Amino acid sequence: MSRSLQLLQVIMLLLPLHTDAQNQVLTPEILWKIGRVALDDVSPDGKYALYGVQRYDMAANKGSRTLYLADIQTGTTRALTDPDETSSDAQFHPNGKKIGFLRDGKLFEVNTSGPSMTGQVSDLEINGFHYAPDGKSILFARDVKLDQNTTDRYPDLPKNSGRISDGLLYRHWKSWHDYAYSNVFYVDYRDGKFVGKPVNIQREERFDSPLTPDGGMEQITWSPDSRWIVYTCRKLNGTAEAQSTNSNLYAYEVASGKTMNFTPYNEGYDRDPVFSPDGRYLIWTSLAKGGYEADRPRLMLLDTQTQLTEELSAGWDYEVNNPVWSADGKTIYFLSSENFTYQVYALNVTDKKIRRITEGQHDYTALKVVGNELITTRVAMNAPAEVYAVSPANGTARQLTFVTDEPWKSISKSKVERRTVKTFDGKDMNVWLIFPPDFDPKKKYPALVYCQGGPQSALSQFFSYRWNLSLMAAQGYVVIAPCRRGMPGSGKDWNDAITGKWSDAMKDYLSATDAMAAEPFVDGERLGAVGASFGGYAVYWLAGNHQKRFKTFIAHCGLFNLESFYGTTEEVWFPHYDFEGAYWQSPVPKSYQTDSPHRYVQNWDTPILVIHNELDFRVPFSEGMQAFQAAQLRGIPSRMLSFPDEGHWMSKPQNSLLWQREFFGWLERTLK
Numbered sequence: 001m002s003r004s005l006q007l008l009q010v011i012m013l014l015l016p017l018h019t020d021a022q023n024q025v026l027t028p029e030i031l032w033k034i035g036r037v038a039l040d041d042v043s044p045d046g047k048y049a050l051y052g053v054q055r056y057d058m059a060a061n062k063g064s065r066t067l068y069l070a071d072i073q074t075g076t077t078r079a080l081t082d083p084d085e086t087s088s089d090a091q092f093h094p095n096g097k098k099i100g101f102l103r104d105g106k107l108f109e110v111n112t113s114g115p116s117m118t119g120q121v122s123d124l125e126i127n128g129f130h131y132a133p134d135g136k137s138i139l140f141a142r143d144v145k146l147d148q149n150t151t152d153r154y155p156d157l158p159k160n161s162g163r164i165s166d167g168l169l170y171r172h173w174k175s176w177h178d179y180a181y182s183n184v185f186y187v188d189y190r191d192g193k194f195v196g197k198p199v200n201i202q203r204e205e206r207f208d209s210p211l212t213p214d215g216g217m218e219q220i221t222w223s224p225d226s227r228w229i230v231y232t233c234r235k236l237n238g239t240a241e242a243q244s245t246n247s248n249l250y251a252y253e254v255a256s257g258k259t260m261n262f263t264p265y266n267e268g269y270d271r272d273p274v275f276s277p278d279g280r281y282l283i284w285t286s287l288a289k290g291g292y293e294a295d296r297p298r299l300m301l302l303d304t305q306t307q308l309t310e311e312l313s314a315g316w317d318y319e320v321n322n323p324v325w326s327a328d329g330k331t332i333y334f335l336s337s338e339n340f341t342y343q344v345y346a347l348n349v350t351d352k353k354i355r356r357i358t359e360g361q362h363d364y365t366a367l368k369v370v371g372n373e374l375i376t377t378r379v380a381m382n383a384p385a386e387v388y389a390v391s392p393a394n395g396t397a398r399q400l401t402f403v404t405d406e407p408w409k410s411i412s413k414s415k416v417e418r419r420t421v422k423t424f425d426g427k428d429m430n431v432w433l434i435f436p437p438d439f440d441p442k443k444k445y446p447a448l449v450y451c452q453g454g455p456q457s458a459l460s461q462f463f464s465y466r467w468n469l470s471l472m473a474a475q476g477y478v479v480i481a482p483c484r485r486g487m488p489g490s491g492k493d494w495n496d497a498i499t500g501k502w503s504d505a506m507k508d509y510l511s512a513t514d515a516m517a518a519e520p521f522v523d524g525e526r527l528g529a530v531g532a533s534f535g536g537y538a539v540y541w542l543a544g545n546h547q548k549r550f551k552t553f554i555a556h557c558g559l560f561n562l563e564s565f566y567g568t569t570e571e572v573w574f575p576h577y578d579f580e581g582a583y584w585q586s587p588v589p590k591s592y593q594t595d596s597p598h599r600y601v602q603n604w605d606t607p608i609l610v611i612h613n614e615l616d617f618r619v620p621f622s623e624g625m626q627a628f629q630a631a632q633l634r635g636i637p638s639r640m641l642s643f644p645d646e647g648h649w650m651s652k653p654q655n656s657l658l659w660q661r662e663f664f665g666w667l668e669r670t671l672k
Helices: 003-021 238-242 469-474 492-496 502-517 534-543 562-568 573-578 590-594 597-603 621-633 653-670
Strands: 036-042 048-057 062-071 077-079 088-092 098-103 106-111 118-120 128-131 137-145 180-190 193-200 220-222 228-233 248-253 259-261 270-275 281-286 298-303 308-311 321-325 331-338 341-348 354-356 368-370 373-380 383-390 397-399 415-422 428-435 445-451 478-482 522-532 552-556 608-613 638-643
Touching: 036 088, 036 368, 036 373, 036 383, 048 088, 048 383, 088 128, 098 128, 128 220, 137 193, 137 220, 180 228, 220 270, 228 270, 248 270, 270 321, 281 321, 321 368, 415 502, 428 469, 428 502, 445 469, 445 502, 445 534, 469 478, 478 502, 502 522, 502 534, 522 534, 522 653, 534 552, 534 597, 552 653, 562 573, 562 590, 562 621, 597 621, 608 621, 608 653, 621 638, 638 653
Parallel strands: 445 478, 445 522, 522 552, 552 608, 608 638
Antiparallel strands: 036 048, 048 062, 062 077, 088 098, 098 106, 106 118, 128 137, 137 180, 180 193, 220 228, 228 248, 248 259, 270 281, 281 298, 298 308, 321 331, 331 341, 341 354, 368 373, 373 383, 383 397, 415 428, 428 478
16 A cells, blocks of 8 residues: 555544544533633723633632733733732733732732743732732722621630521621721832832721622722822611612822712712823712612712712713723713613713614623724623724724634534514514524424523623523523523613513513424423522523423523512612512502512422522522422422532532533423
8 A cells, every 4th residue: 555545544533533533512521621711901102902711620619710811912822820820910011021819818019021920019918909000009909807706706705606687688698707808008119029018098898898708809999199099888787788889989198198988979889980080070870760780880070179070971871881991081982882882982072972883782891092993801601701902993803812622623513593573562562582503493392481591681692601502502502591581781771670570571571482393493391490590590480480382491590489588688789679668668569479480389380490509699599499499399390409518609629510400401301
């Protein structure tokens, strides 16, 4: 046999392998191999984008996050930190020569050029930081223990495990109150070290800044002249804090130590302050209604010379998120969901006109200004996050990072389409359809109705590592994702429409289900409904009202009994606003009588998988327990999966993989 013929046979043997490698079906195991990209900062000189990539070691059951620099013009990248460590909250020093970041809660720095020498700035444990623009100081947030625990009260009982609470918010999201509060400090900084004693600008107040549990350092900022620190804080605690969304912006003058409240007139959230480049103006996002956490975020502006405040987004019907200034201070860029995708917008500060910059079936999820470009991250239901440069002039996008190419390039992609469905009351509703990668319109497929959480969170072109709609479609399902009322993306009225009437959103799900079940490629005899949080609530409600439409249900951390939820959740402002009051009021608000899933258990007749996490204090574990117990006592085929060490979301790799295996295993047995 000739050498050329032997070579040809080898090539022929390899070709099928190559073809298969280019058409892998997405599985939970493959999903966990994908690097998770997030933008941290851009350099002062406009040359570099700083981003992090989170990767997970499934065997070790942990992840690590590496920092990278990308040259914005050439796209070349290089790693800055050890891939075996987790480096987060990174930002450039004002001189651009160093990058600060957190590792194990401690502040470190690394050089931006030459050998990446890393030095520890301080041994204090902090929650986040910002360099002063003049480079002479650093502000940071740090937990300060200000309350006595039971051992402090009773030192002769050093091994007691009791907790004493004199007010609400004694537990939050997944943590019990630890007698400490996150306060804002600043400290002099020189030659890569803290100098002198840090100053607590809150003077040991029993209030958190940034807001817990999900507020970050975007809620605190320096003025460009390093004279002022503006921070977000809700100066309430205990039961009052649990009932209120009234956070304000407080301005602390470094020289005098004086503090003033910039937003005393507003009763809703005021957050995310950003100074104009010349320091004269301050912008922030503001929610007008106290107690309504899903109100439309407005863009506010304060003239620090005249002390006059105005809403720049007045008359615009959509959200304003992530506002940033242009370098010349004439334009403000922001993100918003219009028609259920998050795009980039520009607001002219002079005439208040808003212009949409980007288009496309994807979401932009971060925003930084550098020179004449915007640096951002972009995702879609069938594309994980990468860093992009966007032209503010025409919206053209240029991909800077390709972290997810391996293994994502070899995955067979799902196709995503929009449909418009008429609701039960004649309104137009956007519905996303996600098809299996090898979709054949002549075949009939089992289908999943995906119920979004929130309840007022957008069902846009998100890419999730748990509720991944492409992953569901890859297992052979058509996924139906209705943008039911209560979501941003179709104007304020649509977003506000479920207050006091959650069941209207449930009827939207039935409208979408009936419309899609009539499609020739959907097997109307094999429909399932799945969802988490409010989506889990939707599953429980549908289980008692679906009238034989569905063959299976999966609910994760869902609300089952609105009365018990009101009595056990921690952020009381949420149910009080959405249910229009407490269950003991007279007359009893209608929500408790018509919208609570537990009132329809007598109609349950369909297999259901209940998943709930024991550290979930937002939707307490008892909600899942009640649902599973009801299903068992009703004789409904059911299973309960619970996690003692997880909160409202799944966070640990092996727990998450178990979650996905049980999720798809249940569907395989009960639907497919």
